[in-house]
Amino acid sequence: MPETRNNQMIRSMLRPECEKCFGLCCVALPFSNSADFAFNKQAGVPCSNLQQDFRCRIHSGLKEKGFKGCTAFECFGAGQKVSQITFHGVDWHEDAETARNMFAVFPKMIMLHELLWYLQMSMLRTASKPIYNEIYQAFDEIEQLTQLSSDSMMNLDLQLQHAKLNDLFLRTSELVWQEAQRQDMKLSRKKRKNYRSADLMGKKMSGADLVGANFRGAYLIAADLRNADLRAADFIGADLRDADLRGADLTGSIFLTQAQLNAAKGDAATKLPSELDRPHHWQQKVIIKRG
Known part of the structure; x- marks a missing residue:
């Protein structure tokens, strides 16, 4: 080794x-008036909320003031x-x-x-x-x-x-994926689900068995993934904005980033890979699974 x-x-x-x-994300990068940002800003122009000490004037209330994109940025x-x-x-x-x-x-x-x-x-x-x-x-x-x-x-x-x-x-x-199959005999008989670059916006997948699923570059915007089993899933380049991950199991998932989690919805029951932090703006109450 x-x-x-x-x-x-x-x-x-x-x-x-x-x-x-030096507040580079608040100056160097552009953003457009949208659901994620409250106004337009050109690249190289300081955001009007950036102070002289490079701190954000509205940092504690970004989401409430229309800057959800800032809370997700990494x-x-x-x-x-x-x-x-x-x-x-x-x-x-x-x-x-x-x-x-x-x-x-x-x-x-x-x-x-x-x-x-x-x-x-x-x-x-x-x-x-x-x-x-x-x-x-x-x-x-x-x-x-x-x-x-x-x-x-x-x-x-x-x-x-x-x-x-x-x-x-x-x-x-x-x-x-192969390791997950070796560790779970049920998976050894299953074919890996492939959603590469798929349009899954708003897709209802609550409680779905998505172990090892390939979500590379997939559009999961506002997808319902509550209580889904997402262990060992590949999320590289996936768009998880407003995806509902409450109660989902993401342990062992691969190529998931903090920015993707920050842009999604989750709660205290969402299981995360050890290298990632639970976003502070996620709901803290637990969703109880119904039989």
Whole structure:
């Protein structure tokens, strides 16, 4: 087996530390007036709710004031990496050119850190042991890209990076499914359900057996997944906005992110993978299953 990695250190690196960032998500990224945002904002223009200390003026009431999209956003730790590493602690207020470069690099860093998140999730799965060496090598290569200068970062072909890793993620997902089959004899006789890129918006799947289901790139917006069995399911790229996960079992699911959970609905009965946090805005009461 390859060298042991400090998973706690990696996890810390991939978690947002807003106090070490310069409010980049509130400036660099655009958003449009919609159910997720209360008004339009262009890329590179500070949100009117951003204060001089880089804190949000309405942070405690974002959802109530029409900024649900902000509560779901996740930068995977890219904000502090750009602020403190790429630009060495120099904030965008100090120079117009620095600001332009910082705002251009930030979205690229988010994508790289998201890839690191998927690779770390692959590392943590015992099922992926046959391809550990490839996963660790890929992690090192992507991590080195995050250390590039801002000029070099701007020239990165991120679509190429995604394409190079896609096969590795597919193989990890299949290994996770095969492990689930070995651990449960009932699954050994079942074919994996494939909802890849499927339109499942508003779909009624309450209580469904969806163990190991492939939801890669699926549209699960407002889908009813209450009390569904989603163990070992693959959620890479799935849109879970307003999906109802109350009482669902997501333990052992693969490639699920904090942003996806933040955008969904859940409660105290929702079972989550150990590496993810229960969103604070989820309902705390438990749904009682009816026979």
